[in-house]
Amino acid sequence: MFTSSIGRKLVMSFTGIFLVLFLIVHVSINACIFANDGGEMFNKAAHFMGANIVPRILEIGLFLGFILHIVQGYMLEAKNRKARSAKYAVSYGNKGSKWYSRSMALLGTLILIFLILHLSNFWLPNRASQGLSLSGEIDLYAKMKDTFSGHNPVTAITILVYVLGCAALGYHLAHGFQSAFRTIGVHNKRYNKMLTSIGYAFAIIVPLAFVMMPLCFHFGWIS
Amino acid sequence: MEHYNMNLNLKVWRQKNSNTKGEFKMYRVENISSEMSFLEMFDVLNEKLIADGEEPIAFDHDCREGICGACSMYIDGKPHGPWHANTTCQLHMRAFKDGDTVVVEPWRANTFPVIKDLVVDRTAFDRIIQAGGYISVNTGNAVDGNALPINKDKADASFAAAMCIGCGACVAACKNSSAMLFLSAKVSHLALLPQGEPERHSRVLNMIDQMDKEGFGSCTNTGACEATCPKEISISNIAKLNQEYLCASLTSEK
Structure with a gap:
């Protein structure tokens, strides 16, 4: 069932919704920095995720979800591109479809680039310090401050990748959110409209909350 | 003018x-x-x-x-x-x-x-239809027009899907060369009617199977097909097709 064209779309849709749920958890925990209490609340929340066996096990599932979504996405894109080897002289363009709905692979690649940098910024050093144990975490708040507040080329590039990554995430979600539900089979017009609106709201609010984090540290809006 | x-x-x-x-x-x-x-x-x-x-x-x-x-x-x-x-x-x-x-x-x-020139071979569509886009009925006298009551909303939705003329514009407009709008129109049209019920599951499974064999791309819900369709077939038929496929896959033994 999951090897047919619709089956593979279903994989994209289920993993996509799973990753949307992850984003809600991630953005909620990170938003603790906006409490502006020197990272006390944020570090408590981060400690709960890093020093507790349940989230650590669920993390493996998260990686599987990411890998499935990324690999399947690239495989589908390759298959779809192969379906038309002779291109049109005049392209179809924007008639009836949005540019970002046609650029999901490109947007996904931008997110992947961001993701690699992001993991090497925070997740890798933290887990390297922990090993397989549930203790020995680094001070993630201090690490964030350190990563984003400097005024040097490395910080500037890091922030640029974060801003681009969040913008790509926004557009990816703007199409992906409602598309996932269509793939599962929601075809009631009222619900589709509702899901599209929720998708747009999600695609604006979540990436905006994420992108505020490096910007806030960089410009000293939180201390 | x-x-x-x-x-x-x-x-x-x-x-x-x-x-x-x-x-x-x-x-x-x-x-x-x-x-x-x-x-x-x-x-x-x-x-x-x-x-x-x-x-x-x-x-x-x-x-x-x-x-x-x-x-x-x-x-x-x-x-x-x-x-x-x-x-x-x-x-x-x-x-x-x-x-x-x-x-x-x-x-x-x-x-x-x-x-040749502007003529393309669209027999792939015929093979998809042959895989399941039909209903099996006994020959004989035609059944009385209103012998089988059908809900008005369903009849209308089925008729809207049956408007598809199989021209292939959806495939031509789609960035993935996907045949999903065509296929979804054929599947919805019959799935909404009692006459289509007996072969409902095998129809969608066989037609999707044939579509994949032909090498059409898969749908990414961009909406280009709906915008170009001469018969205004709605993209919501594709969501309906997805639902039909999911139900058929989960419940049929094939």
Whole structure:
């Protein structure tokens, strides 16, 4: 069932919704920095995720979800591109479809680039310090401050990748959110409209909350 | 609207057969009436080409009243030309202005190989229909018209899906060359009716199987197909197809 064209779309849709749920958890925990209490609340929340066996096990599932979504996405894109080897002289363009709905692979690649940098910024050093144990975490708040507040080329590039990554995430979600539900089979017009609106709201609010984090540290809006 | 005559430059794809490489050729047509259809304009051009001893341009056409699904030109970047919910044969020359250059290409998809010039082989659609786009009934006297009550909403939705003429514009417009709008129209049309019920599950499974075998791309819900469809088949049929497929996969033993 999951090897047919619709089956593979279903994989994209289920993993996509799973990753949307992850984003809600991630953005909620990170938003603790906006409490502006020197990272006390944020570090408590981060400690709960890093020093507790349940989230650590669920993390493996998260990686599987990411890998499935990324690999399947690239495989589908390759298959779809192969379906038309002779291109049109005049392209179809924007008639009836949005540019970002046609650029999901490109947007996904931008997110992947961001993701690699992001993991090497925070997740890798933290887990390297922990090993397989549930203790020995680094001070993630201090690490964030350190990563984003400097005024040097490395910080500037890091922030640029974060801003681009969040913008790509926004557009990816703007199409992906409602598309996932269509793939599962929601075809009631009222619900589709509702899901599209929720998708747009999600695609604006979540990436905006994420992108505020490096910007806030960089410009000293939180201390 | 007032009638006027125009001269046009046409950039048309010419290809001898499926094995040769094609190329664009420029043609000039003069004194074309704004009341002509796009195909009649091609007839005028072909008459001239024949008179000049040149090979006329091959293009598909049959009913010329927008219901058969034979005509298939990709005009200025859109299947069936600039008008909304329209077929090439029903596109009138008043859509163009004097001196315009119009680019005419065949449908482009590996599943629709070019046979000659603007004619493509759309038998992949026939094979998808043969895989399940039908109902099995006993022969004999026709059943009384209203013997089988059908909910009005469902009858309307089914009829809207049955409007599909199988022209392939959805595949031509789709960035993935996906046949999902076509297939979803065929599946929805029968799934909504009691007559389609007995073969409901095997139909969707077999038709999707055939679609994948043909090598069509998969749908990414961009909406380009719906915007170009001459019969305004709704993209919500694709969501309906997804649901039919999911239910059939989960419940049937095949």
